[in-house]
Amino acid sequence: METQTLKPARRGRGARTAIRKARDFTMLPALRRGLPLTEPMDEVEIERIDAASMDILENIGVVFRDDTALADWRGAGARVEGETVYLDRGLVRELIATIPETFTYHARNPANNLPFGRDHAMFVPMTGAPYLRDLNDVRRNPTLEDLANFHKLSHMLPAIHSSAHHIVEPYDHPISQRHLRITYSSMKHSDKTFMGMTTSPKNAEDVMEMCAILFGAEFMETHPVVTGNCNGNSPLVWDETMLGAMRAFNKRNQPVLCSPFVLGGANTPASVAPTVAQLNAEALSALAYTQVVRKGCPAIYGHYLSTVSMKSGAPMAGTPEISLMNLMIGQMARFYRVPWRSSTSLGGAKTFDAQAGYESATTLMALQMAGTNYMWHAAGWNEAGMHCSMAKFVVDAEQCAMAYRMAQGIRWDDFDEALAAVADIGPGGHYLGHAHTLENFQRAFFMPELFDNNSIEQWQAEGAIEINARALAYTRDLLGAYEEPRLDEAVNEALLDYIARREREIPPADALNQDR
Amino acid sequence: METQTLKPARRGRGARTAIRKARDFTMLPALRRGLPLTEPMDEVEIERIDAASMDILENIGVVFRDDTALADWRGAGARVEGETVYLDRGLVRELIATIPETFTYHARNPANNLPFGRDHAMFVPMTGAPYLRDLNDVRRNPTLEDLANFHKLSHMLPAIHSSAHHIVEPYDHPISQRHLRITYSSMKHSDKTFMGMTTSPKNAEDVMEMCAILFGAEFMETHPVVTGNCNGNSPLVWDETMLGAMRAFNKRNQPVLCSPFVLGGANTPASVAPTVAQLNAEALSALAYTQVVRKGCPAIYGHYLSTVSMKSGAPMAGTPEISLMNLMIGQMARFYRVPWRSSTSLGGAKTFDAQAGYESATTLMALQMAGTNYMWHAAGWNEAGMHCSMAKFVVDAEQCAMAYRMAQGIRWDDFDEALAAVADIGPGGHYLGHAHTLENFQRAFFMPELFDNNSIEQWQAEGAIEINARALAYTRDLLGAYEEPRLDEAVNEALLDYIARREREIPPADALNQDR
16 A cells, blocks of 8 residues: 555546556454553552442442343342442452453455454444545535445555444434444445444344344354444443343344443543543443343443543543553453453544644554554544544544554564665665665555655645645545445345335334434 | 633733733643653564674774764774774773763753653754744745744743754854854743754854853853754764764763664665664764763764655655654663653644644654653654744644653542542532532643634634644744743853854855855
């Protein structure tokens, strides 16, 4: 990807072929880290967070606003008073001990399967944006076509390991039926891993049925093929919608991200370590519940994490405490031997300006050092998640490729050979024509396509184009070169039949009131 | 700094007073790190770099294009053939062993003195820009007035620890006399630490004389009061200008930054670890020479470090190999127990767009994790150093404040108190009105002034202003509120007398040909 120059847009099949030839769209394997992690807490401090979280679970308790969950917890031996579940630390430890530390995350193309957990990481696009900034940099509500475009980009960008699900919300389709089309779009336009909607228990069941069509119900019983996200209501509440969706996934042995939704200072204490203690208690309570539903089911320690501005109450991004908390959360997840997710390339900027760049790069670098396994919201996120930017999507994807390269660490395989070049060249020479340089330059130093490093004279001669416009041109090029990964025709028809049947069953109007 | 909203520009003394009241301009103390460093090499790998560098010094040698230095090296017992000096590893180790691991870097206001080295860090603005992007975002050659404005900003921005020297090149003054006005501007407009020009041995002598006027010649003999930078010509060459300037500083016991100027792939091998081995050899040769000039004189392991695009030969910024090499260089400097400098907030963008944000934040985060002591080029750098942006200068300074906060690590002092708040609030509550929140929010979470986190509606109502324009308005406000730190009148006159005398002595035309 990184050795080609940005070509002017061309049209037609010839152009598509040219772009496909010029660029390598092969997905990078799951990242395997070669850099040491940044671990700000020592063992005593980790245990201090653990003890505080366990105290919260035992003494303050967690509200499960869901009768089934309350009954499940009673059955598991927890003390339940009203909707509050008091979790003994022994029970919590026993339950989370059965969460697999690693698993293989399956894609419909087995070449895109991902080893998951421990020192592996994958990059997943942002999801859930109610607006997009489109190819003309216009901010508007997205459509199914926009969503398909993001799925196509996810398929093509090498450092992106998943097509996720509703990267943008397709407003041109009834909300009650939207999850079906979203899931189909993820499956159809990419053969990488994807995510499943958890917007209601019934929607989650539909996702499971569609996964069963794509992968086989039996295969799913022993192979994770999809991930769903379940947000908590911090402080210390899990609601019926999320718990029902969680059960739908877990019963099929599919992992959910157990994600406290933390706005530091608003729904947690105004302090770093105590916020992590509360978040950790919340995550543990849901992780433990997954094992009540199905022992041994994979699960992922999640969180959405921001701090709020005390000026406006708005969530911030790229601030130092967010970075510190992410480093700490990584340590807690590893302490419990559970894989974990992050919110990776966040930004609060309203446009793709320098603010967005600073915010996203800061968060990405911190999370790369934190050792997160599931690097979610890694591309496109801006305006505190209110819009997904097509320009930022491709730039973030290249940033992920660079973070990937950095996290791999240092290569030593050509060390002696290159030192021989130092002797060849000697003082005052230059290396550009040396055989070692010619052999190695393509892999030696990452050359970002979307950064312009030319002189100002050349940049002006090329139209004085800033990165936002360059990235939009690049995105147009990519979409022009897209080729759909073949989906078995019988599977495709079965999926479409399922969607058609469910769309007949689900009233389109209803859902606006109840189903999201 | 971080709790105030951006006010619309006002004018006059009332406005200045209002801004001064609203913002805290007190310099942050030198950063003392509380986060673990990122150290990608194990001991064996560190020793492999060390051995390779020592082999280079012994067998390939380093060219010192300077008769005095060659004579000095002969006197020190090195083998010299022509201009090539072959340095035995025993001699190198013996020489660098006398470089102080720490010292106090003195400012004319003792309140701004900085402990330097080991786990301390300071942030220093960019220097040497032949262009600026000014308050109207126009790219043009700078003047002495522009330089004064950057010195004023450096004085006011809390995370900036130095007014440096020629942040921008003042083109409205003859090049041969420019160093005098630059030095005076650094000294006059700020009472923080500053840098001294090394553009020629004679210029460096002038800086020493002016420092002697400001601090006293005797004081300088035992107290570092200024730093100079000496660039190497990679591979493996030091020239007469730099070596002469180095001697001028060292003879007065003032530290220089011994900085190989590395464009990875062009003047080093196209590979990460061998590039560090060569750079390390170059730095060691100059560090060792400082101790030949004056045993025990402080010195700083330096480097300018980029990788070049194999498309254009242009230097890149924010790429993963630059980050990895910085992490490695930090380990080597600590291995030799010598403080070290970095190039911190680099960018190759032509404007202050998202590219600049990504590049700078990536480099800054890597260097924060690398544990650099002298975080140079930390504010304003863009276009590969060709211009200093007034907008980026203040945004970078706030980024430095955030990196500072992150590097301090985690506070635990209110942990139990905040956990009591979790119990008070309980499941489903919110913390905004809690006493702990009200007491702690100002220090708990950094609130960047230059990031906009408002809703898009509010942002639009305020004029839909991107960060570049917001930062320029902010900069205008700051400059309007500037108050000069008092310089003793006798000292001021002595400095002006010295400059007047030297400007009579130095022909203004001459220098265009020889003195830069």
